[in-house]
Amino acid sequence: MKLYYHPASTTSRIIMMFAAEEGIALDYGEHLKPEYKALNPNCLVPMLDDNGFRLGESSAIIRYLAGKSGSAAYPRDLKERARVDEAIEWFYSNYYKDHGYGLVYPQVFAHHKRPTEEAHAGSVAWGKQKAQHWLGILDKDMIGPGRTFLCGDKITLADYVGAEMVTLGELVQCTYQDYPNVRRWISHMKALKHWAKVHEVADGFTASLKDKKFVSI
Numbered sequence: 001m002k003l004y005y006h007p008a009s010t011t012s013r014i015i016m017m018f019a020a021e022e023g024i025a026l027d028y029g030e031h032l033k034p035e036y037k038a039l040n041p042n043c044l045v046p047m048l049d050d051n052g053f054r055l056g057e058s059s060a061i062i063r064y065l066a067g068k069s070g071s072a073a074y075p076r077d078l079k080e081r082a083r084v085d086e087a088i089e090w091f092y093s094n095y096y097k098d099h100g101y102g103l104v105y106p107q108v109f110a111h112h113k114r115p116t117e118e119a120h121a122g123s124v125a126w127g128k129q130k131a132q133h134w135l136g137i138l139d140k141d142m143i144g145p146g147r148t149f150l151c152g153d154k155i156t157l158a159d160y161v162g163a164e165m166v167t168l169g170e171l172v173q174c175t176y177q178d179y180p181n182v183r184r185w186i187s188h189m190k191a192l193k194h195w196a197k198v199h200e201v202a203d204g205f206t207a208s209l210k211d212k213k214f215v216s217i
């Protein structure tokens with residue numbers, strides 16, 4: 001199986017981390033080539049190619065790989081699985097939209113900057129406020145003081161998804177100091193065997209921005 005990816009891409013790292021931790025063998029391919037558009041009209045990463053079966057969308061890819069490998073990180077029990085799905089959807093539809101596309105990306109990537117300074121500042125402030133709202137729920141209601149991982153004491157697909165979406169805030173110097181349970185959960189994720197290697201490029205990018213001033217949390 002081949003994964004088209006980029007190591008600085010949040011959605012690619014979800015798959016890279018899961019595959020690495022689960023021992024799922026993947027070949028890696030580039031998307032920054034003209035011929036990629038013919039394979040994936042979205043021109044986004046990640047995309048999986050399993051012997052000609054091409055699948056985009058990181059949330060679909062991680063579930064496909066979990067199903068194919070029979071991973072315990074995607075429980076078979078219907079209700080347990082529904083809890084994992086619920087957390088995954090929460091991150092994509094609530095958290096990532098405001099934190100990633102509202103707060104972080106517009107400050108870091110030129111093509112996400114809003115067209116006027118006023119619009120930009122307003123959009124970033126809105127993203128920060130909404131992200132803080134979601135972080136409060138993540139901290140108190142979803143993780144709380146007792147949980148090691150999002151759905152209990154075992155890692156699930158939701159942790160792989162959520163951890164990338166939260167730690168991308170490090171690009172703009174987010175420390176999440178007001179969210180102790182989020183910090184504890186992230187420390188468990190960072191202790192995973194393959195975290196450092198998978199995040200080498202992203203960490204380098206974060207280090208390159210360390211002297212800039214950002215709106216952060």
Ligand SMILES: N[C@@H](CCC(=O)N[C@@H](CS)C(=O)NCC(=O)O)C(=O)O
Binds near residue numbers: 044046
């Ligand atoms: N909904 C998609 C989003 C994919 C996406 O936005 N990928 C970004 C990187 S995080 C991308 O490919 N950007 C264009 C590029 O890097 O050339 C998913 O979850 O897979």
